[in-house]
Amino acid sequence: MKSDPIAGLNQDYQTKYxxxxxxxxxxxAPKGLSHEVxxxxxxxxxxxxxxxxxxxxxxxxxxxxxxxxxxxxELLGSIDFDDIHYYIKPKGDQARDWNDxxxxxxxxxxKLGVPEAERKFLAGVxxxxxxxxxxxxxxxxxxxxxxxFCDMDSGLRDHPExxxxxxxxxxxxxxxxxxxxxxxxWSGGSFIYVPPHTKVEIPLQxxxxxxxxxxxxxxxxxxIADEGASVHYIEGCTAPVYSSDSLHSAVVELVALKSAxxxxxxxxxxxxxxxxxxxxxxxxxxxxxxxxxxxxxxSKLTMKYPAIYLMGERAHGEVLSVAFAGDGQHQDAGAKMxxxxxxxxxxxxxxxxxxxxxxxxxxxxxxxxxGAANCRTSVECDALLIGEQxxxxxxxxxxxAEDDVKIEHEARVSKLADExxxxxxxxxxxxxxxxxxxxxxxxEPFVRELPMEYAVELNRLIELxxxxxxx
Amino acid sequence: xxxxxxxxxxCRDLRVRVDGKEIVKGVxxxxxxxxxxxxMGPNGSGxxxxxxxxxxxxxxxxxxxxxxxxxxxxxxxPDARARQGMFLGFQYPVAVPGVTVASFLRAALTARRGRExxxxxxxxxxxxxxxxxxxxxxxxxxxxxDGFSGGEKKRLEILQMLLLKPEFALxxxxxxxxDIDALKVVSTGVKRSVGPDNAVLLVTHYQxxxxxxxxxxxxVFLDGNLVRSGGADLAAELETRGYDWLTPSTAGAR
Numbered sequence: 001m002k003s004d005p006i007a008g009l010n011q012d013y014q015t016k017y018x019x020x021x022x023x024x025x026x027x028x029a030p031k032g033l034s035h036e037v038x039x040x041x042x043x044x045x046x047x048x049x050x051x052x053x054x055x056x057x058x059x060x061x062x063x064x065x066x067x068x069x070x071x072x073x074e075l076l077g078s079i080d081f082d083d084i085h086y087y088i089k090p091k092g093d094q095a096r097d098w099n100d101x102x103x104x105x106x107x108x109x110x111k112l113g114v115p116e117a118e119r120k121f122l123a124g125v126x127x128x129x130x131x132x133x134x135x136x137x138x139x140x141x142x143x144x145x146x147x148x149f150c151d152m153d154s155g156l157r158d159h160p161e162x163x164x165x166x167x168x169x170x171x172x173x174x175x176x177x178x179x180x181x182x183x184x185x186w187s188g189g190s191f192i193y194v195p196p197h198t199k200v201e202i203p204l205q206x207x208x209x210x211x212x213x214x215x216x217x218x219x220x221x222x223x224i225a226d227e228g229a230s231v232h233y234i235e236g237c238t239a240p241v242y243s244s245d246s247l248h249s250a251v252v253e254l255v256a257l258k259s260a261x262x263x264x265x266x267x268x269x270x271x272x273x274x275x276x277x278x279x280x281x282x283x284x285x286x287x288x289x290x291x292x293x294x295x296x297x298x299s300k301l302t303m304k305y306p307a308i309y310l311m312g313e314r315a316h317g318e319v320l321s322v323a324f325a326g327d328g329q330h331q332d333a334g335a336k337m338x339x340x341x342x343x344x345x346x347x348x349x350x351x352x353x354x355x356x357x358x359x360x361x362x363x364x365x366x367x368x369x370x371g372a373a374n375c376r377t378s379v380e381c382d383a384l385l386i387g388e389q390x391x392x393x394x395x396x397x398x399x400x401a402e403d404d405v406k407i408e409h410e411a412r413v414s415k416l417a418d419e420x421x422x423x424x425x426x427x428x429x430x431x432x433x434x435x436x437x438x439x440x441x442x443x444e445p446f447v448r449e450l451p452m453e454y455a456v457e458l459n460r461l462i463e464l465x466x467x468x469x470x471x
Numbered sequence: 472x473x474x475x476x477x478x479x480x481x482c483r484d485l486r487v488r489v490d491g492k493e494i495v496k497g498v499x500x501x502x503x504x505x506x507x508x509x510x511m512g513p514n515g516s517g518x519x520x521x522x523x524x525x526x527x528x529x530x531x532x533x534x535x536x537x538x539x540x541x542x543x544x545x546x547x548x549p550d551a552r553a554r555q556g557m558f559l560g561f562q563y564p565v566a567v568p569g570v571t572v573a574s575f576l577r578a579a580l581t582a583r584r585g586r587e588x589x590x591x592x593x594x595x596x597x598x599x600x601x602x603x604x605x606x607x608x609x610x611x612x613x614x615x616x617d618g619f620s621g622g623e624k625k626r627l628e629i630l631q632m633l634l635l636k637p638e639f640a641l642x643x644x645x646x647x648x649x650d651i652d653a654l655k656v657v658s659t660g661v662k663r664s665v666g667p668d669n670a671v672l673l674v675t676h677y678q679x680x681x682x683x684x685x686x687x688x689x690x691v692f693l694d695g696n697l698v699r700s701g702g703a704d705l706a707a708e709l710e711t712r713g714y715d716w717l718t719p720s721t722a723g724a725r
Contacts, residue, residue, distance in 0.1 A: 418530060419565045426526050426561075427575075427631065428553035428582030437578065441569025441614070 020240035058173035058183030088130040123202035131187035155191025189219030194229035210239035225260035254282035270298040286312025294321040307336035310344035325358030334363035354390035378408035485535035496695035512692035558637030573611040621648035629660035646680035658683030
């Protein structure tokens, strides 16, 4: 009866997400990254001088920086930076109507259900294909309220004063090697600005698609919620299944000004040939709330630790993450909470499921700065192992420079317990149903935070995991 | 005691090994429809192992035969036994966090009946069972056995028995850890669930519950063997005399 309950995770990936279009590009940079390539990207985009210089400086930093010393050293060491295309521009201009998107690309996004989702429950959508955003829309009423939602390149062109004010202030190129790489080669991503006291009630979504082989996608996202504003942003991502590796390395900066609220939801489902090495960080000012809701299902190696700097009094930060690691996958994910002001609160809930030869790691930092009195933080890590080879590690770090703080930390590793299975089976549930129920229960705290449509999709993925898992 | 036609449940020469060690050493049982049996024995005698083995615990090596209504059960997986009408009330029901009591009950009931049960119909049945066991409605939304008190867990086990209407229920130490009020409620549930066509086997090392649910037959289980069977008075005798007088060396053959 021993069997692999999530053997089928993403078993329909090939047909559902893993297909690819024939390559038909306006411009495809040769492999490798150099000052020439950076110059070409900047010139192509007709960027202001400061950005061109920023890219070149970032490239120097990238070339000098060592690889991160943490995470999966073996897999990190296998990345061949010279075997990647750093910029690919698909044909066609950015469209505001799906009918104006080139046919093959439109077909791709149709297949991924993006236009349908937009019609049903989104207030705005950007769709990025390789290096560029090919489609973008925002509901008129939001635009009239002064909400800006566009791709990052357009943001830089049309709103230079806001972009320049916040650009790389939260994640400088010197932060880490992959932040430097993104700073040098960035293209696409989202730019969002929500004016004071404006509530965007319906989510905005970006969908990122890699199509080419050996592709590097370096989107750059900057979200600013002005005083008292709120916004929920969702990103999804998929790629074709190739035998060679692609690299996705994003930089995401969030600024929640006084009393603002930002929720950032990710459903990462890259194919298992994609390295997903992402830097995400937010500043939460006085009374602001920032939430990262982070789901990692796909990729070969993910290294991602969404961070929140609680900069103003009574700011609140939450990271809620779930990771699935199947055979050949390593999800090295976690969270960072920096309490830099008094009376700030935070919560981290991290759930991971490792099955087969999959591996998941929780890597977290909670830091309370001197003077940040009366802070409260709780960290909860839950790992579920399925099968004898599955592996999970927890690397929590606490740096507390203040006495008057409340800290809770809980870490649990459990095996999908035979006793749970027996209990459910003794009530007539077959083993497949029983496993599905246990796994769904395990991730329920995460699923419950998703918009309904995403919860349904995630549950569907989990159900697929269970199909054919017995016998 | 009864003709063969009314035998509801039987096991023959049941032997159970756990981690290579023989815990149940050849048990024969026969339980008639419409009866309540009690299996009594001290801690460590192997009662719980026997109960779990009858339900098909996957970690046990089991030899021997198990029949429900004359149908062989010993080859079936636990879920198939459950759908056939067997039930095990656990001594220590495990928690399944994130799964609500209501969704679990609905899945179990669907499996038992072999058909989808409309939400309204299910809800009504569930709430009736709640009421019978003095369980508050809010219980339905809690996560299965997660953070439940001992008494809450036991009530939920009995509740499942009432809903699933098994033909043969094994209740493993259902009375342990209950205060007197809870014990009465649980006993009422047990009595309610036994009709002319089904039966229950109460596994217990206290006589306590047997004051409320008077058994038709009491079996004494010592060191992996059934050493004696008798009427309800046997339970009372055990209460005053203990088990020592029945140890295999002194008790002789059954």
